Amino acid sequence: MCSILRKSKHPKKADETTFMMRNGEILLEKLIASSKGKYNPIRSFSVEEVKTATNNFKVQNVITKDSLNEFYKGFLHDRQMSVMKYSDNSLDAYEYCLTNVVFAAQMRHKNVLKLIGCCLETQTPILVFESVKDGSLADRIHRHNKPNFEPLLWTCRLKIAMEIANSIAYLHVGFPRPIVFRNIKLSNILFDEEHVTKLFDLSLSVSIPEDKTYINDMVVGTFGYLAPEYLTSSCCDERCDVFSFGALLLELLTGQRITDRFSSEMGDEEYYLRDHVKKHIENNRFKEIVDPVIVGDGLCNDKEQQLQAFTDLAIECSSKSPTNRPTMVDVAKQIRQLYLSCNS
Incomplete structure (x- = not known):
């Protein structure tokens, strides 16, 4: 989990640093409580990286969406990926997001989408998964x-x-x-x-x-x-x-x-x-x-x-x-x- 909390090579805005420290602390606490320390390594992504990967969350990159989140196809550092961004209009988005991370980080099954990492620099973390084809x-x-x-x-x-x-x-x-x-x-x-x-x-x-x-x-x-x-x-x-x-x-x-x-x-x-x-x-x-x-x-x-x-x-x-x-x-x-x- 320390990989999520590591310092970025680029200077961050005050609010990004605040979000990152708060989200990292809460997420680590929930992960340990739920998995007893047995979870997959999770990589940290910056806001700039997830925006670049999705072309600033361009609507044409949406794979599927519902009332809770939108799921985008992305491409970063010569690697395809998928990005989940939670709705800003949902009061429960933060808790749902943390729940998703806590459970997804424990999954080791070929038919469950693999969580690669997340961005903690936003109010509600943005999640990064392995790549999938368009459509559900x-x-x-x-x-x-x-x-x-x-x-x-x-x-x-x-x-x-x-x-x-x-x-x-x-x-x-x-x-x-x-x-x-x-x-x-x-x-x-x-x-x-x-x-x-x-x-x-x-x-x-x-x-x-x-x-x-x-x-x-x-x-x-x-x-x-x-x-x-x-x-x-x-x-x-x-x-x-x-x-x-x-x-x-x-x-x-x-x-x-x-x-x-x-x-x-x-x-x-x-x-x-x-x-x-x-x-x-x-x-x-x-x-x-x-x-x-x-x-x-x-x-x-x-x-x-x-x-x-x-x-x-x-x-x-x-x-x-x-x-x-x-x-x-x-x-x-x-x-x-x-x-x-x-x-x-």
Whole structure:
């Protein structure tokens, strides 16, 4: 961590020095408390470097964004990178940023975006990650009108589901205290140059306290992905991530948004994607809800069986009863089996 706190070769303004000392002290304290000193080396970047890398945060360099932050592609010292800048309009931006750093610095998984370093010279630190390709999984699934759109075929979707399941399972079982991601959604999934799936943005993540099986916290996340018991009780555990992952699987399957609303044939009832899928299955119209990109020229028996198993898993994960949901470890195993059968 001393690399973050090292003195710059260039003179700094008074406010930059103040921010750097305050941010460095708070971040070091949180890192030690959370990781017990076991975290990856983090490099320090100056304000000038992150501005140069992103061409002063040029809008054309935005990869993805939400209400909390904007994520930019960057280039500095002959190296590609990605830069996360938090919104100045969010009152909680500072805490979310520190949470992201604390958890990201502990990650050692090929499917979790690697934190390279951060700039502490601004009021809210700016984070620097490994490079990724333009666009998120949301762009690949929902935005067919984007330039250079590449449709995701069935095998690719299975691979993505498998890699994200692996990363979430890693958060749940790879640490002394389980980490709940709390923000699984298509726009938080990116790809590197080798098409490896990368989960990113741990801003909303929490650790389950010692000797506890859940944490009681304010409700955060994205509508449609939030587990019903979390919404009603504010109690959060690993099964909340399983529910969110089930919603993501339904989007991969159908090409629809989890928040899309559908009307019954009589027009007297409206429901969201999960119930829409269930009703088609109950009426033996399963093929109608599968994304046309997946269907292509038709479905062979093997592919249809894989799709059915995938759908059953998605419905099970997004069960309204948390006790009926599988663990992410079991989910990852099932999707891996599906992926291997697809490539056998």
